[in-house]
Structure formats: C-alpha cells, structure tokens
Amino acid sequence: MSKLALIKNGKVDNVIIADESWPEEHVVLPEGSTVCSGDLYDGTNFSSAPPPETRYMTKINAQEFMLLLTREEMKVLKNATDPLVQDTYDLFVTRNGEVNTESDIFKEVMAAAVTAGVLTQERADELSLGKPV
Numbered sequence: 210m211s212k213l214a215l216i217k218n219g220k221v222d223n224v225i226i227a228d229e230s231w232p233e234e235h236v237v238l239p240e241g242s243t244v245c246s247g248d249l250y251d252g253t254n255f256s257s258a259p260p261p262e263t264r265y266m267t268k269i270n271a272q273e274f275m276l277l278l279t280r281e282e283m284k285v286l287k288n289a290t291d292p293l294v295q296d297t298y299d300l301f302v303t304r305n306g307e308v309n310t311e312s313d314i315f316k317e318v319m320a321a322a323v324t325a326g327v328l329t330q331e332r333a334d335e336l337s338l339g340k341p342v
Contacts, residue, residue, distance in 0.1 A: 212238040214250065219283060221248040221255070265339035266311045271301040273340055274308040282328065291325040310339040 213235040215223045223246055229237055238244055247258040267294040278286065286298050297318045300306065309315060328336070 211240060212240075214238055214242075214244050214248075214255070217252050219250055220258070221246055221250060223260050264342045265310075266342055267339040269310075269340045270305050271308055272305050274336075275301055277336060277340060282332070285327050286322070289322070289325050289327050291321050291327070293321045294325055294327055308336050 210226050211229050213225050213227050213229070213231055214221045215225065215231075215235060217233045221244055224238070224244060225231075236250065244255045249256045249258055275283070286294065289295055289298065301308075315337070319328070319337055321330040323330050323333050
C-alpha cells in the first residue's frame with residue numbers, strides 16, 4: 210500500500226492509501242509528503258494551491274454592517290458632527306434597512322466619514338468591499 214495523489218485536471222482531487230495499481234490517474238507520493246487535496250500538479254511537480262479569493266456581500270442589512278465596525282469606530286461615528294455621517298448613523302440605529310456598499314450614497318457617506326476623521330481612507334475602502342462571505 211502506498212500514499213497516492215489522485216489527479217484530475219491538473220489538481221490533486223484526493224490523497225488516499227491504496228495499492229499502486231489503482232485504476233485512476235495518480236502519482237505515488239514519497240514518505241512524509243505534504244501534498245493535499247487542491248494542490249496543483251503540472252505533470253512533474255506539485256505546488257500549493259493559491260488561497261481562495263475572498264468574496265464579499267455588497268448588499269447587507271444595517272445591523273450586519275454595524276457589526277463590521279469596531280467599538281471605537283462606533284463611538285466616533287455616534288459622536289460625529291458631520292450631518293451626513295450623523296444622519297446615516299441614526300438610520301442604522303433606528304431601522305434595519307439595506308446597505309449597498311456599491312451605491313453612490315454609500316460612497317458619499319464613506320467620503321464624508323474620511324473627511325470628518327471618523328474613518329481612515331484605508332478603513333473606508335475596506336468597509337466599501339462589504340461583508341466577507
């Protein structure tokens with residue numbers, strides 16, 4: 210019995226312990242190999258699969274959006290003097306409407322929050338991605 214990497218379309222589909230006469234396309238792995246499912250195989254060498262790309266939901270409810278903020282950001286947002294930022298905070302707190310991080314109004318609010326010193330540009334850009342899935 211040997212450790213085999215089952216290969217499908219240039220990727221390791223599975224790693225199993227089986228007889229080397231296993232009928233599916235496979236590569237016998239050496240003792241101590243760290244090859245695992247998802248790794249790439251070019252016909253000669255294995256390489257680690259790239260990490261999966263993070264996906265984001267850009268339409269979320271206000272409560273979910275508020276959970277993306279840190280406690281300190283919430284305090285600063287609550288005490289902001291910019292009227293647009295204040296109105297947005299009040300809307301988030303009083304109703305659970307939809308937040309669309311791709312909308313023009315959201316972009317306007319993020320710009321106002323940066324100008325008012327509520328958020329850094331980097332943090333506003335991060336929040337503009339939406340909620341990680």
